[in-house]
Amino acid sequence: MxxxxxxxxxxxxxxxxxxxxxxxxxxxxxxxxxxxxxxxxxxxxxxxxxxxxxxxxxxxxxxxxxxxxxxxxxxxxxxxxxxxxxxQFVAKELLVDKFVIAIAGTHGKSTVTAMAAFILEKAGLDPTCLVGAIVNAWERNYRVGKSKYFVIEADEYSEKFLLFPADIAAVTNIEFDHPEYFADFEKLKAAFGKFVKTLKKGSILITGPKVGLENPNGETIQVSKPANFDLKMVGEFNQMNAAVAAAVAKKLVIREEIIQKALESFSGLVRRFEFKGEEKEVLVFDDYAHHPTAVLATSKAAREKFPNQKIWLVFQPHLFSRTKALFGEFVESFEKSPVDEIIITDIFGAREKDTGEVSSTDLVKTIKGKQVKYLPNIEEAATYITKEAFAGDIVITMGAGDIYKLPEMLLKKLGNKI
The missing domain is CATH 3.40.50.720 (NAD(P)-binding Rossmann-like Domain)
Incomplete structure (x- = not known):
């Protein structure tokens, strides 16, 4: 179901x-x-x-x-x-007798899961992989292999990652998120603490630079700095993701030249700074970023890639609880964002009801020093950008709701523009 x-x-x-x-x-x-x-x-x-x-x-x-x-x-x-x-089905049926590689963390877990599985694939280890995003190389969010290796994205939401005791685990980073489930940051950190206690005896824990967790059942390795690969994916955060994935592969005694070749040929995931098309010389990208840290990191990566072009950011906040709990962080993220113009649409409530405690207009009114505009829905955003964008402009849509529909809508409108 x-x-x-x-x-x-x-x-x-x-x-x-x-x-x-x-x-x-x-x-x-x-x-x-x-x-x-x-x-x-x-x-x-x-x-x-x-x-x-x-x-x-x-x-x-x-x-x-x-x-x-x-x-x-x-x-x-x-x-x-x-x-x-x-x-639970995965834990009881699919992971039985498998060598489990579980990738967790607030940001980057989908990318690292896919990167790690892709390295194993290229090394001939034929892994099975379950990831929460479409991997471009596979054109699906899974891979079925015949070996003992099972690489799985281990999500902290509702503490489902506690069901996946791992032989190798990676925790990319820990920041407050999912306020609809975790009452505060301490509760979320406690969940990660429980996660590492589920690791198998003799297991390996690989962490990002500021994670601060130790494996009570085996070895702990901290990845302290980003890699320096010639990646197809932009941004320093993806170099960090690559460094974590590479550390996983090294513990499986995969040769460094195989690791490098795999990572440098890895073409990324759908909705991770994904190029959607070009019309009237306006380039349109889409990204899943819905947390302040990810919004700022992706904005910086876009500016790094396009240093001299006008960049539009269209953001659809995801969940009223997240927008309220991280309101100050969102404001700071947008104020620091190196984009030229920001459009914020209505909050995508998903399973939540609007209690009137927070709104996108509140965000727009609070953000200072940026050109920021409120438009209630993605249709209006597409219409507005079609009128205002010029050849050479870059448009990035961000969010975890239905904003993924905007790029196609915008490209169609731009195509019809006289």
Missing amino acids: GVGGAGCSAVFAIAHSLGYQVSGCDKEKWSPYLDNKLAKLVSVGHSPDHLKGVDLLVYSPAIPAYDTQNEELLTAKKKGIEAVPWE
């Missing part, structure tokens, strides 16, 4: 590849994450009728969060059909 989600879609595909008899359902038959080859196995909507012949119901945790009275889930429980969130 919820088979179109970033995590559930990969689990669905991996299970199918391993010989499990699977069927799936979601609100829509299409998802940017869902493998098109498996679309014939997906039903639209949720229904108790889907439970015929089902031994185990695996669901996205978003479903009970959004819909506490979901009929399919409730019926499964009444009929005694075991129902588990996808991460």
